[in-house]
Amino acid sequence: MKTILEEIESVLDSGTADVSPEIRYIFRSDTTRFTGTPDIVVNVRTEKEVAAVVKIASANGIAVIARGAGTGMSGGAVPLKGGIVLNFEKMNRIIGIDRRKRIAYVEPGVVTDRLREEADRLGLYYPPDPSSSAVSTIGGNFAENAGGLHCVKYGVTSRYVKGFRFVDSAGGINSCGVYAPEDSFPGSFVMIGSEGTLGIVTEIALELLDRPPLEETFVTYHADLLNAVNTVIKIKSSGVDPSVIELIDKDALSAAVQYSKIDLPENTGAVLIIKLDSYFLPALLERSILLENIISLMKVIKYRKAESEAEKKSFWDMRKAVSSAIKRISNDKLNEDITVPVSNMHSFIEFTRALSEKFALRIIVYGHAGDGNLHVNILFDRNNSTETNNARLASEEVFKKAVELGGNISGEHGIGLSKKNFMSIQYSKNEIAFMKKIKKAFDPDNIFNPDKIFNITMG
Ligand SMILES: Cc1cc2nc3c(=O)[nH]c(=O)nc-3n(C[C@H](O)[C@H](O)[C@H](O)COP(=O)(O)OP(=O)(O)OC[C@H]3O[C@@H](n4cnc5c(N)ncnc54)[C@H](O)[C@@H]3O)c2cc1C
Incomplete structure (x- = not known):
């Protein structure tokens, strides 16, 4: 009788199947701390191959976990209890x-x-x-x-x-x-x-x-977070219609400043990076003037409109420096991607500061402020069990507060394994039951990414 590997190999044209310990090791995780070793990694190349492998998995009750690049931040591509990982790296036309x-x-x-x-x-x-x-x-x-x-x-x-x-x-x-x-x-x-x-x-x-051919990029320096958040609210209700508004608050800035050549005006409490784009020059100029009026009205410490591509790049470099800087100042962190309505962003960030004091943990907030999608980074020492436990408790409070303020437990990273235990903070029993019904309608034998989002009993 053929083994599962032999069966899979017999349906592959140009794809390959791998059971070597090295490859199975590589595919055991994404960017989260969750791990699980796949039994077989199948490097698929065609739709026909995907269908044939799923058919074999389905007949044998084997879990199938699709994987793109493994940059997921919620454990979605992790084969928690083994199974077949379908690697899409080569199905890339x-x-x-x-x-x-x-x-x-x-x-x-x-x-x-x-x-x-x-x-x-x-x-x-x-x-x-x-x-x-x-x-x-x-x-x-x-x-x-x-x-x-x-x-x-x-x-x-x-x-x-x-x-x-x-x-x-x-x-x-x-x-x-x-x-x-x-x-x-x-x-x-x-x-x-x-x-x-x-x-x-x-x-x-x-x-x-x-593609909008025209764009302008601004950076604004604010004395405090409230001023920056109020500026976001003003911009959003003004018709300026920015294509990007990123917020970096003072803790995130101080992390970035330590590790990159960022020149900040003294007493900067928060920074916004704002981009406008347009198909028509008059429209761009009009919105640009409107934005500059709002910025002056808000009495920011200073602002700059990028005069060159190099200057524009320096603004984005500052934003990018935050994430890598945070990674360097602590040996572990929980990075939660909650959302809150823009009008509640200030209350939420103030809450994270109180939380930081309560648990004696550094909490750094930055993110896509224009749509209230904030990255809350809770830093902790993974070798210290009290800190590790406190970080978990703090993240639960973060989810509760986000929902209380009208937001979501995940803005973009997904639920996966990271947030499945917190689903009930946002969703009622009925809502979760309805999601499970959808899962059962699509996947009655629970072979696709089992254990993710919620646990499910079939039958
Ligand atoms: C530095 C960094 C920055 C990030 N910034 C953002 C951001 O700004 N916005 C954002 O939304 N996310 C962000 N992410 C999270 C992540 O990059 C996204 O979730 C991304 O969409 C995952 O793509 P991936 O190819 O790596 O998927 P993977 O991690 O490989 O998989 C993610 C999920 O997709 C499923 N999947 C993959 N391929 C298929 C398929 N063919 N069919 C069915 N399911 C499939 C997997 O099973 C898994 O559940 C960031 C991650 C990192 C590391």
């Missing part, structure tokens, strides 16, 4: 870009920036830009419904999905949206953001926009 319809047809393993660059070459624009876009894949972005810097104006991944093809839990191939006048699986679009738990996406059609 941009099948075509229809310039007239402004649609790109891509395989899931395409790296996000590759699509953005290809679109750019044609004068087109694919806006979703997670900070991981140099590495992350479109399949992973689809599964996590990824956001990013430009999402305050352009929306998240789901806004651009015009259709897709996917393999269901019986190994059948399905199409929806632009791929099929009538969806072959009703309600398929619920798969966007379902973290690989409902099906395996094998091709995605993504809407592209015309």
